Amino acid sequence: MKLICSDMLPVGLENGQQSIIDCIHEQFEKADQVELAVGYISKASLIELNDMVERYSIQKICLNIGMYFIEGMPESSYRTALDINAEWNRKGIGEIRLVKSFKYHGKMYCFYKDDGIFSAIIGSANLGVIKLEASNRRQFETAVFIDSVAECSQAARLVHRLKQPICSENISEITGMTLIHEENTSLNNIENVEKIPMSEVSLYQEYLTEISFVLPLKVPKYAERHLDDGKHFTKSNLNVCYAAPRSARKARDWYETQLTVSKGITRAEGYPEKNKPFFVATDDGYWFKVHTTSDGNKQFSAVGNELIMGRWIKGRLATAGLVSPVNDTGGDTDRIGMITQEMLEAYGCNQLVLTKTTKKALDENGNELDVWLFSFESGDIDEEQ
Structure with a gap:
């Protein structure tokens, strides 16, 4: 296990320490399957995630989003998620789900190779960490990188439980969720x-x-x-x-x-x-x-x-x-x-x-x-x- 965080002054990174975004890219490059469960996303981070799936030839992908069903979801992010979900579905590689039973505020990134999990990132960073914007550019995040199979398996089991129908649903099947209309x-x-x-x-x-x-x-x-x-x-x-x-x-x-x-x-x-x-x-x-x-x-x-x-x-x-x-x-x-x-x-x-x-x-x-x-x-x- 090692601590990773945002590369942001005046704190910055210590010698040999890796930033969260660099660690995520490194694990994507090694993986053929990625499972993510986060509280929030942004439109820009969804587009970046879709690009990363293609760039690193990810064969299986699932993104579970935890806070919007109860709080309401920004309309542009919702429609972007719908489009990407449809694309992943057409390609047969995965889906985007929304947690319905409760507010899920965790942030977990699980990486697999040949059906076996080999690493995980757990911490404070929502998906927006992979595509910084004005709203989160000065937002410092911390996380731990885990490569112990036993500990990674615990994270994998929790993410798998969140994917069950009793907890979440594919975004294309979601009804009754409030869409937040953003200012033009x-x-x-x-x-x-x-x-x-x-x-x-x-x-x-x-x-x-x-x-x-x-x-x-x-x-x-x-x-x-x-x-x-x-x-x-x-x-x-x-x-x-x-x-x-x-x-x-x-x-x-x-x-x-x-x-x-x-x-x-x-x-x-x-x-x-x-x-x-x-x-x-x-x-x-x-x-x-x-x-x-x-x-x-x-x-x-x-x-x-x-x-x-x-x-x-x-x-x-x-x-x-x-x-x-x-x-x-x-x-x-x-x-x-x-x-x-x-x-x-x-x-x-x-x-x-x-x-x-x-x-x-x-x-x-x-x-x-x-x-x-x-x-x-x-x-x-x-x-x-």
Whole structure:
């Protein structure tokens, strides 16, 4: 047995002492099977673990997570775990489980070769130790490394007991767990956008009128994302970023969207007048100015920044772990950043709802503007619209 810990000043490592992360990598390299039971994970550490499984040719893997079923799980981590669990299942190498019977706060890493355990790490380090982020970079961890087969076998038995159906369940079969919706940070520090308290959003909800419009979101199915006939993304209001670039030297920004509204909506009584700006308070607590433009009043966009709408909608999907922003849409030949119907279904929202309130607010020039409530919701899409 030996003590291992974080390599962090001012404590640091003693001569000959190994850091936890180096020890984990060393054991992964020797193993063909790994069993882990931890209290918490992070999205980044899940992705890193999946990379390590491939990098070290691990043949069997099981991750058991102990605290989230009772406390609730961050949505992006949950969806990332679902995807990795499905990948491991397809490859026939393992699974991700959640402890249900109680809060499991232990941290145990067991390493096997040819079906026999040869080492274990037990200590304070959750899975995040393998991929440090701002939240845990200055968090000092300690653990013991064990290579005694007798002692390792005790750890293996406990991890095995946690895998039993009476204690845990595969994450794909979990129901009734609270998902914690994380804040969409894509709009942070963006000019012309303000963050408002949810109490203010609730206030506007008390002043709603009957004037309301549903703006459908047009996106392709996953299987259609490679069809380049113009129908599936140049006319998809969330995926116009994949249309031909405006400049030969620069692809379109991934957050670019183009909300085109049908005549059946724009001609309806009460629809906002062309080029007459108004404020929207979003259902998740953002405030910005929008207007309607173009022929037939068909374009609906934020004032002053054409990426705001995309940052609001796509940013929420990215925060939920359903998609990752793409730096170069021109180079995204696999269309991994394309928004699909399956993503919207998983998120539970497929349309925007714009509802007028009786309230007004002054803009930066002292002009009195209408205030509308803007929501991302679920509903039946009228294909004719």
